[in-house]
Amino acid sequence: MSVVPTMIELRDVSVQAQGKVLLHIPQLSVSAGERVAVLGRNGAGKSTLLRVLNGFVKPESGTVRVNGSQVYPFTAQTSLKQVRADIGQVLQGLHLVPRLSVLENVLVGGVHRMPVFRSWCRIFNAGEIAQAQAALTAVNALHLANTRADRLSGGERQKVAIARMLMQAPRLVLADEPTAALDPTAADEVCDLLVKASTGTTLLTVVHQVELVPRLANRVLGLQHGQLVLDCPVNQLDQQQLDALYA
Numbered sequence: 001m002s003v004v005p006t007m008i009e010l011r012d013v014s015v016q017a018q019g020k021v022l023l024h025i026p027q028l029s030v031s032a033g034e035r036v037a038v039l040g041r042n043g044a045g046k047s048t049l050l051r052v053l054n055g056f057v058k059p060e061s062g063t064v065r066v067n068g069s070q071v072y073p074f075t076a077q078t079s080l081k082q083v084r085a086d087i088g089q090v091l092q093g094l095h096l097v098p099r100l101s102v103l104e105n106v107l108v109g110g111v112h113r114m115p116v117f118r119s120w121c122r123i124f125n126a127g128e129i130a131q132a133q134a135a136l137t138a139v140n141a142l143h144l145a146n147t148r149a150d151r152l153s154g155g156e157r158q159k160v161a162i163a164r165m166l167m168q169a170p171r172l173v174l175a176d177e178p179t180a181a182l183d184p185t186a187a188d189e190v191c192d193l194l195v196k197a198s199t200g201t202t203l204l205t206v207v208h209q210v211e212l213v214p215r216l217a218n219r220v221l222g223l224q225h226g227q228l229v230l231d232c233p234v235n236q237l238d239q240q241q242l243d244a245l246y247a
């Protein structure tokens with residue numbers, strides 16, 4: 001029997017700021033290939049959890065392992081650059097490079113595989129351009145390739161962010177409210193594209209629209225005041241648990 005590798009492993013993780021505990025997780029383990037929705041009220045610690053995983057927030061204590069690398073505490077073997085190269089991000093709001101075209105924004109997803117000189121000068125070869133065009137085709141956005149990123153609608157921006165993630169080919173995808181401010185039709189499309197683009201990877205999505213959870217995830221984590229108070233399969237989530245989470 002083959003053993004599914006662990007993608008995320010947190011032990012006794014505590015994040016604090018100004019004397020307040022923002023996140024306290026005694027134990028959390030996510031296997032490779034799982035799709036996890038992270039729920040909770042505003043300020044519950046959802047984004048903090050994602051930032052701990054990509055090393056942008058350092059816990060005061062505990063151990064954080066992602067994709068086999070120890071993100072915290074740092075060790076001589078930790079390459080945060082490599083860890084982040086394996087983590088794709090789809091965030092809410094403006095996170096594309098505004099003055100670059102859509103195609104260039106997607107190409108940026110692959111710069112970690114390029115020689116530094118080429119990535120600085122944004123010199124892309126024909127294979128990379130074809131790959132970026134294929135990623136845009138996968139999210140139904142090839143027609144936007146030459147449009148400046150700051151001219152896009154919210155839904156179009158999220159599609160481009162997903163195409164950039166496809167170009168990056170990460171092992172773990174962190175999506176922080178990817179459907180925020182989208183109308184219901186655009187939100188549905190972005191959810192479906194995100195899940196499709198994350199096939200074969202691990203997907204962690206912070207989401208406020210509970211009705212989208214079954215589209216995005218098969219497991220739910222619930223945070224309340226920085227504590228992990230819910231961890232169950234989506235098909236076992238009931239209204240009482242949700243009411244308690246948002247109380």
Ligand SMILES: Nc1ncnc2c1ncn2[C@@H]1O[C@H](COP(=O)(O)OP(=O)(O)OP(=O)(O)O)[C@@H](O)[C@H]1O
Nearest residue numbers: 017018022040041042043044045046047048049206
């Ligand atoms: N750098 C910081 N310094 C102090 N407090 C912080 C810092 N970053 C976040 N916080 C606080 O930590 C708590 C958790 O924030 P976080 O952004 O993780 O919540 P969230 O669940 O993602 O909220 P939202 O749904 O509103 O995005 C909040 O009370 C926030 O004010």
